[in-house]
Amino acid sequence: MPRPLITLTTDFGTADHFVAAMKGVILTIHPTARIVDITHEVPPFSVLEGAFLLDEGARWFPRGTIHVAVVDPGVGSARRPILVEAGGHLYVGPDNGIFSMVRRRAASSRAREITNRKLMLPSVSNTFHGRDIFAPVAAHLAKGVTPAKVGKLIPDALLLRAAVPEQTNKRTWTGTILHVDQFGNLITSFGPDEASRLRDRPFELTAGFETIRHWAAFYADQPFGQLFAIKGSSGFIEICMNQASAAKKLGCAAGAPVELTIF
Amino acid sequence: MPRPLITLTTDFGTADHFVAAMKGVILTIHPTARIVDITHEVPPFSVLEGAFLLDEGARWFPRGTIHVAVVDPGVGSARRPILVEAGGHLYVGPDNGIFSMVRRRAASSRAREITNRKLMLPSVSNTFHGRDIFAPVAAHLAKGVTPAKVGKLIPDALLLRAAVPEQTNKRTWTGTILHVDQFGNLITSFGPDEASRLRDRPFELTAGFETIRHWAAFYADQPFGQLFAIKGSSGFIEICMNQASAAKKLGCAAGAPVELTIF
Amino acid sequence: MPRPLITLTTDFGTADHFVAAMKGVILTIHPTARIVDITHEVPPFSVLEGAFLLDEGARWFPRGTIHVAVVDPGVGSARRPILVEAGGHLYVGPDNGIFSMVRRRAASSRAREITNRKLMLPSVSNTFHGRDIFAPVAAHLAKGVTPAKVGKLIPDALLLRAAVPEQTNKRTWTGTILHVDQFGNLITSFGPDEASRLRDRPFELTAGFETIRHWAAFYADQPFGQLFAIKGSSGFIEICMNQASAAKKLGCAAGAPVELTIF
Numbered sequence: 001m002p003r004p005l006i007t008l009t010t011d012f013g014t015a016d017h018f019v020a021a022m023k024g025v026i027l028t029i030h031p032t033a034r035i036v037d038i039t040h041e042v043p044p045f046s047v048l049e050g051a052f053l054l055d056e057g058a059r060w061f062p063r064g065t066i067h068v069a070v071v072d073p074g075v076g077s078a079r080r081p082i083l084v085e086a087g088g089h090l091y092v093g094p095d096n097g098i099f100s101m102v103r104r105r106a107a108s109s110r111a112r113e114i115t116n117r118k119l120m121l122p123s124v125s126n127t128f129h130g131r132d133i134f135a136p137v138a139a140h141l142a143k144g145v146t147p148a149k150v151g152k153l154i155p156d157a158l159l160l161r162a163a164v165p166e167q168t169n170k171r172t173w174t175g176t177i178l179h180v181d182q183f184g185n186l187i188t189s190f191g192p193d194e195a196s197r198l199r200d201r202p203f204e205l206t207a208g209f210e211t212i213r214h215w216a217a218f219y220a221d222q223p224f225g226q227l228f229a230i231k232g233s234s235g236f237i238e239i240c241m242n243q244a245s246a247a248k249k250l251g252c253a254a255g256a257p258v259e260l261t262i263f
Numbered sequence: 264m265p266r267p268l269i270t271l272t273t274d275f276g277t278a279d280h281f282v283a284a285m286k287g288v289i290l291t292i293h294p295t296a297r298i299v300d301i302t303h304e305v306p307p308f309s310v311l312e313g314a315f316l317l318d319e320g321a322r323w324f325p326r327g328t329i330h331v332a333v334v335d336p337g338v339g340s341a342r343r344p345i346l347v348e349a350g351g352h353l354y355v356g357p358d359n360g361i362f363s364m365v366r367r368r369a370a371s372s373r374a375r376e377i378t379n380r381k382l383m384l385p386s387v388s389n390t391f392h393g394r395d396i397f398a399p400v401a402a403h404l405a406k407g408v409t410p411a412k413v414g415k416l417i418p419d420a421l422l423l424r425a426a427v428p429e430q431t432n433k434r435t436w437t438g439t440i441l442h443v444d445q446f447g448n449l450i451t452s453f454g455p456d457e458a459s460r461l462r463d464r465p466f467e468l469t470a471g472f473e474t475i476r477h478w479a480a481f482y483a484d485q486p487f488g489q490l491f492a493i494k495g496s497s498g499f500i501e502i503c504m505n506q507a508s509a510a511k512k513l514g515c516a517a518g519a520p521v522e523l524t525i526f
Numbered sequence: 527m528p529r530p531l532i533t534l535t536t537d538f539g540t541a542d543h544f545v546a547a548m549k550g551v552i553l554t555i556h557p558t559a560r561i562v563d564i565t566h567e568v569p570p571f572s573v574l575e576g577a578f579l580l581d582e583g584a585r586w587f588p589r590g591t592i593h594v595a596v597v598d599p600g601v602g603s604a605r606r607p608i609l610v611e612a613g614g615h616l617y618v619g620p621d622n623g624i625f626s627m628v629r630r631r632a633a634s635s636r637a638r639e640i641t642n643r644k645l646m647l648p649s650v651s652n653t654f655h656g657r658d659i660f661a662p663v664a665a666h667l668a669k670g671v672t673p674a675k676v677g678k679l680i681p682d683a684l685l686l687r688a689a690v691p692e693q694t695n696k697r698t699w700t701g702t703i704l705h706v707d708q709f710g711n712l713i714t715s716f717g718p719d720e721a722s723r724l725r726d727r728p729f730e731l732t733a734g735f736e737t738i739r740h741w742a743a744f745y746a747d748q749p750f751g752q753l754f755a756i757k758g759s760s761g762f763i764e765i766c767m768n769q770a771s772a773a774k775k776l777g778c779a780a781g782a783p784v785e786l787t788i789f
Contacts, residue, residue: 015567028586044708062294063532125759220338221340
């Protein structure tokens, strides 16, 4: 059995020393740790996008992986540090909803408040719990410390009422843009169920300034300049343009509403 | 013998979960895999710049390294997934010319179509072959699967007619800007042969709005604000300014033509 | 004992092949090397910010770690390549002041000029000593080559007169913005001593267009839109806004002066 992997998901960017400080702390506690970045470019303070990106990255890692997620505008305030066990993976981070999507996808999950000071750095700052609490706890877990040693189970860890599409009348649903990816594709909160219905029915998907009526099997399936919907690699419906940014065309960002009508 | 390295070159950026998904897939199949990023910031859909960056990064890795390259606007269409054997390295990616430069540099090379479904993820999407085909094939190769198990040799894998300078009259050659680097240096397609001629002869190098007539031995060898040519670390002639962006001064990007006259 | 880590700090960015070339060189010489990035986004040519980020990242790594730092506008000129021994860590890079902060923090330190050609690549370019000198020297050190084999001690390695606050009258000190982080927080050169005084005394901190008079225990401790000072995770006083960019509000960048008056 190789030792468990540790992944990192933050909004720290890669220009500063923050991520390196977390890695140094992990490697000091656990010198043979193996660390993989999911992303450090969650839009600053965007807990919902962090929850989406963490889930989309983490789900491909082997069972037993320990995921550290730090999008943490409330660092130093009363928000609790937590450990989540879900689907055979461990997750460490702030109790602000960042684990909502991994918990929703898992058949079952539970959360613990991190209270064991022996697993943290000796001095805990008010501004950088990624380095002082979450990184060292993850390193100790990777070395074999059990979740029960980290802290007690808590029943009320925060779950975001993340954008689950809502039916507004017989043929219409309202959802949300969960994320805009590198290519300007807009990932909506409409999932595999809605995707399978769109394939063979006329539909209208309205977001920002545009209404989309085309369905595509793959990106290059449509002419340049044409907006279309596709079942993305995450299973969610995406709004795309072939080799162009749908986000720019629609003037839309994460969090924007999107309406789906199926005829 | 340490196990082979796997490198990744894509246009996915690092803000999304795409690269992490590929790494998770590799580490699930091959838990002790060692993965190194070449770059994930190939300009989106720019196969030529991807081919340049892949070759410039990959050539420094030890023999036996497996390189995954995904700049793939045609994902999901009829373009084939391929495996290239060149210069003792293996390369995995789409058949769209991305391996043109590594194949040109190698004394010999050959390509196979990737057809063995057992080496792919069980479900292959239309939008993300990096995760579903190329990452798992690379992981299996790193574990010891032989190229022959991946698929049959094909004679007609695509080779870009990449910018090889063309002589237009007795003293004049036309080339191309292959890449603009982080510092705004413009890497031209004029190679070591032209570089050795420029060192002791008057010349004119014309690109964008400017004509360059100065040759430098190193960057700090010229005054601020002076455009000059230099033999870059890749062996190609670069157009540079000392501590400033030549690309901004010239108003030039990758793909732009550049003309060289030697007197 | 696990083998020593190698960290990398550069201004190369991550879009080009430069960092990958350095990693390939290291892994060719030392196939089981473990490499961690501190950052590759030091503002181009900014030796002072590089010195700050290197120190802030490197200090969290275990003793014995080898740190390569390449912010090197003078590459190819007469500036020497050096090896610094400080605080149980090794540092490799150009002699331009990039190691000033790690040397200041260490109880003692010493520098050697790198002269042993056998530890460099066979052919050393004028433009990329990161690949041709610093990466291979670090790889050899990680494999067990001793510092004494690298070159002789030199007494005069460059130390930046980095921004140490200066007292300008009985109640007033002048310092510098050392760095602007990802969130727009301004890290000043005022350290833990000044921070402890500000906690219970009225003060004025003036930078750019604004004067700050509020002290906060943590980021979310202040209302939106309020500028405040805080003891940052590095121990330095930072100027911040809760979930907004203080740098934009003040119109300030690294290098700008900042004045502190304590009443």
